[in-house]
Amino acid sequence: MTRHVLARVDDFTDREVRRIEAGGKPLCVAQVDGRFYALIDRCPHGGAPLSGGRLTGTVESDGPGHYRLCRRDEMLKCPWHGWEFDLATGQSWSDPKATRTRAFAPSTVEGGDLVKGPYVAETVPVEVDGNYVVVDLP
Amino acid sequence: MTDMLTIDADFHLPQAGVSDLLPYLDDYWRMQVVDRELPSMPFRLSSYPANAPHARNTAFEGLDVPGALDRFGVSVAVCSMLHGVAGLHNPDMRAALLSAVNDLVARDWLDADTRLRGSIYISGEDPEAAVAEIERLAGDDRFVQVLMLAMQDLPHGARRYWPIYEAAQRHGLAVAIHAGALYRNPPSVSGWPSYQYEDYVIQSQAFENILVSFLGEGVFARFPDLKVVFLESGFGWLPTTLWRMDKTWRGTRQEVPWLDRPPSQITAGRVFLSLQPVDMPGPDEVAQVVKHVGSTDMLLFSTDYPHRQFDGDDPMPAGFPDAALPAIRAGNALRAYPRLGRDPALAARVDFLEVTP
Numbered sequence: 030m031t032r033h034v035l036a037r038v039d040d041f042t043d044r045e046v047r048r049i050e051a052g053g054k055p056l057c058v059a060q061v062d063g064r065f066y067a068l069i070d071r072c073p074h075g076g077a078p079l080s081g082g083r084l085t086g087t088v089e090s091d092g093p094g095h096y097r098l099c100r101r102d103e104m105l106k107c108p109w110h111g112w113e114f115d116l117a118t119g120q121s122w123s124d125p126k127a128t129r130t131r132a133f134a135p136s137t138v139e140g141g142d143l144v145k146g147p148y149v150a151e152t153v154p155v156e157v158d159g160n161y162v163v164v165d166l167p
Numbered sequence: 168m169t170d171m172l173t174i175d176a177d178f179h180l181p182q183a184g185v186s187d188l189l190p191y192l193d194d195y196w197r198m199q200v201v202d203r204e205l206p207s208m209p210f211r212l213s214s215y216p217a218n219a220p221h222a223r224n225t226a227f228e229g230l231d232v233p234g235a236l237d238r239f240g241v242s243v244a245v246c247s248m249l250h251g252v253a254g255l256h257n258p259d260m261r262a263a264l265l266s267a268v269n270d271l272v273a274r275d276w277l278d279a280d281t282r283l284r285g286s287i288y289i290s291g292e293d294p295e296a297a298v299a300e301i302e303r304l305a306g307d308d309r310f311v312q313v314l315m316l317a318m319q320d321l322p323h324g325a326r327r328y329w330p331i332y333e334a335a336q337r338h339g340l341a342v343a344i345h346a347g348a349l350y351r352n353p354p355s356v357s358g359w360p361s362y363q364y365e366d367y368v369i370q371s372q373a374f375e376n377i378l379v380s381f382l383g384e385g386v387f388a389r390f391p392d393l394k395v396v397f398l399e400s401g402f403g404w405l406p407t408t409l410w411r412m413d414k415t416w417r418g419t420r421q422e423v424p425w426l427d428r429p430p431s432q433i434t435a436g437r438v439f440l441s442l443q444p445v446d447m448p449g450p451d452e453v454a455q456v457v458k459h460v461g462s463t464d465m466l467l468f469s470t471d472y473p474h475r476q477f478d479g480d481d482p483m484p485a486g487f488p489d490a491a492l493p494a495i496r497a498g499n500a501l502r503a504y505p506r507l508g509r510d511p512a513l514a515a516r517v518d519f520l521e522v523t524p
Contacts, residue, residue, distance in 0.1 A: 090424035093326075093385025111418025122420075 030165040035067070038160035044102055048080035052166040059084065059116055061102045065162050066116035068105070073121070077109035085113060087122060171240070171493060172516045174500035174507065177345075177398045177441040177469035178244035178283075180232065182217075183271050185210060185252075191267035196260065210251035212316075212347055214366055226480055227473045235472045236282050239482065242497070242516070243507065244472075247286040247314055247345065247398075248272050254349040262296040265289060269304060277309045284507070286314035286343060291323070294330045301331070305338040311506040312341040312396060317373045318348035324377075324384030332386060336393045339505035341439075344377055346370040346399040371446065374400035375408045378438065382412060387433050388425040394503050396439045399471065401446035406459035409434070435462070439503040441469035442495065443476040445484045453486025463491040467500050 033051040041047070041060040048070050049058050055070040057080040070078050086101040104113045104122060113122040186206040189197050200206065211217070227235050236244055248271075252264035265288055277285050287304050289297035297313075304310050313335045321327060323344060335342045347370075353359045354366050356376060374397050381387065381395060412430040420426060426433060447453045457463055470482045477484070487495060498517055501508040508514070 085421070088421045088424040090388075090427070093389050093425050096424060113420075 030167055032163050032165050035162040035164055038065075038162055041065075041162070044084055046080055046082070046084060046105065048078060051164055054166060055080075056164065057082075057105070058162065059105065060162075061116070067164050068114065068116070068119055072107045072109065072112065072114075074107065074112050075109050077107050079105055079107055079114065081108040082106045083108075084116075087113070172497040172513070173239065173241050173243075173468060174497045174513075175236075175239070175241045175244040175470050175472070176396060176439075176467035176500055176503070177443065178235075178241070178246045178472050179474065180246050180248040180272060180276055181473075182211065182248060182250055183268065183275075185264075188252075188264060188267040188271060191270040192263055196263040196267075199260065200264075210254075212249045212251040212253070214348075214350075214363055225475070226477070227470075230473075232276070232283075232472075233280055235470065236280070239470055241282060241470070243282055243284055243500075243513065244470075245284045245286065245311055245343075245500075245504065246272070246276065247288065247343075248276075249314075249316075249345060249347060250288065253288065253290050253316060254351070258290075258293045258296060261290055262293065262300070266300060266303070269300065269310075273304075273307065273309070277307075283309075284312075284504075285310040286312050287340065288314045289331065291315045291319045291328050291331065292349075294328055297331045298334045301334040301338065301340065305334075305340065308506055310340065311504045312343040314343045314345060316347040316349065317344050317370065317377060317400075318352045318354055320352065322376055322380035322384075324380030324382070324386050326384070329386070329389065332390050332393050336390045339509070341394040341396050341504050343396040343398055344374070344400075346373070370399070371401040371404055374440075375404055378408060378434070379412060381438070382426065382430050382434060383423055385423070385425040387437050388427075392505070394437060394439065394505065396441070396467065396503055398441045398469070399444060399476075400440050401444055402440045402442075402466065403446035403452075403456055405440070405465075406456055409460065435464065436502065439465050439467050439499060441467050441471070442484075443469045443471040443482055445477065447484070447486070450484070450486030453484055457487065457491075463487060463495055464499055464502075466495045467503060468496045 031052060035049045035051055035058055044061055046057065046059045049056050057068045057070040059066045061084065068079055070080050072079055082105050084102040085104045085106045087099045087104060089097045089099050103116055105116055106113050114120065115122060184206065185200060185208060189200065192200060230238055248268055250268045252261060252268060255261035268288055272285050277283050287301055287310050289300050291297065301313060313331065332342060348354050354373065355369050360366055386393065409431045416426055416430050447456060501513060501517060
């Protein structure tokens with residue numbers, strides 16, 4: 030596994046979804062309430078870039094006319110067919126048995142001892158002391 | 168002829184004339200009907216004459232109701248008298264005449280042949296009166312379904328009609344939708360056609376709308392024991408409609424969150440369709456539809472007496488797996504009609520079928 034820097038923490042606005050390539054892989058990176066999520070940026074259903082989608086939640090119902098918005102902004106809705114994926118697990122919500130994206134577990138760590146990804150290495154070299162978003166990729 | 172238990176889901180009684188309904192009306196409505204010369208009105212519901220070629224099946228030639236039941240070995244026939252009084256605008260006169268039709272069916276037909284089961288014929292346009300009629304007749308176990316027409320003011324899933332479904336579910340009555348219109352609603356969702364040919368062909372399309380409406384509006388979620396029967400809907404359209412329902416749902420669940428699993432799973436065991444008219448040309452196409460739908464559990468044997476929907480002597484088209492025939496003939500109907508399902512005499516015959524190779 031190789032640790033890649035994706036971005037500076039403070040470079041993300043809350044609830045931002047962004048495509049970032051790391052280790053040759055396109056990732057869909059999202060930040061919600063200070064927590065970061067990354068998915069391979071390719072919908073397993075039809076191949077759309079998930080980073081073009083919107084954050085959403087789940088809607089539960091006790092019956093017709095009853096709506097309850099749950100897990101707000103913990104899901105990502107694919108821009109092509111509207112399938113929803115759990116940011117934390119990659120689990121598809123539209124058809125839980127059929128589809129799961131590959132989810133990675135980004136963490137926020139102190140910089141300095143990282144193998145930096147292209148973004149940090151090429152454009153923000155002075156941020157070695159700042160907080161970076163990193164991801165481990167094979 | 169077969170010894171197999173056979174339940175006919177779509178068997179038509181000859182339409183009674185308005186004068187025949189007079190004994191079943193109270194004094195006021197009898198006076199109104201007579202004084203307004205309504206017995207001279209045909210009040211026919213069909214868009215073609217009774218003696219039109221496609222309205223008469225040569226297989227039934229010369230057969231009266233008991234004779235037709237004998238001819239096709241029908242053990243139980245869920246019968247209906249589709250009557251044009253459902254199209255009346257006056258809600259009170261309509262309710263009185265619908266009650267008269269139902270009472271006439273009970274006395275003239277259900278009393279006369281124990282193989283017949285009845286329909287509580289109602290108008291969807293007055294749910295309050297419809298519920299009252301269901302309550303009035305539900306004590307008679309021979310009535311096994313509530314009967315509505317396919318084309319009315321709103322699609323059947325609309326909340327306006329829910330009191331009808333609540334009453335039907337509570338009494339173990341299926342809700343049957345029969346092809347037909349009130350003639351004040353276009354038979355097509357895109358407007359009025361010009362020709363009878365068009366009207367006849369597009370009847371099946373109404374059922375696609377109705378199925379999606381029942382599903383999307385949440386009727387199956389709200390009434391978990393309700394059973395819906397489509398009569399003369401055809402079923403060749405099922406594969407594409409079921410697929411579109413499932414496919415579209417995947418991306419739009421948030422709008423209709425009461426659809427908590429793929430729609431084709433929600434409608435399974437809840438929606439049943441009569442066999443005739445079969446809208447496939449031959450056994451290969453029948454088999455293809457069955458393969459696409461993945462089941463024959465929703466099909467109910469029907470003769471559509473006395474209408475002409477099939478050639479020859481057997482309403483059962485070729486193309487179904489042999490193993491599916493007992494269920495199409497009767498087993499599925501016992502699930503579609505709760506009151507038939509709990510009839511011990513019928514259940515005993517199904518048990519017998521299940522142990523017979």
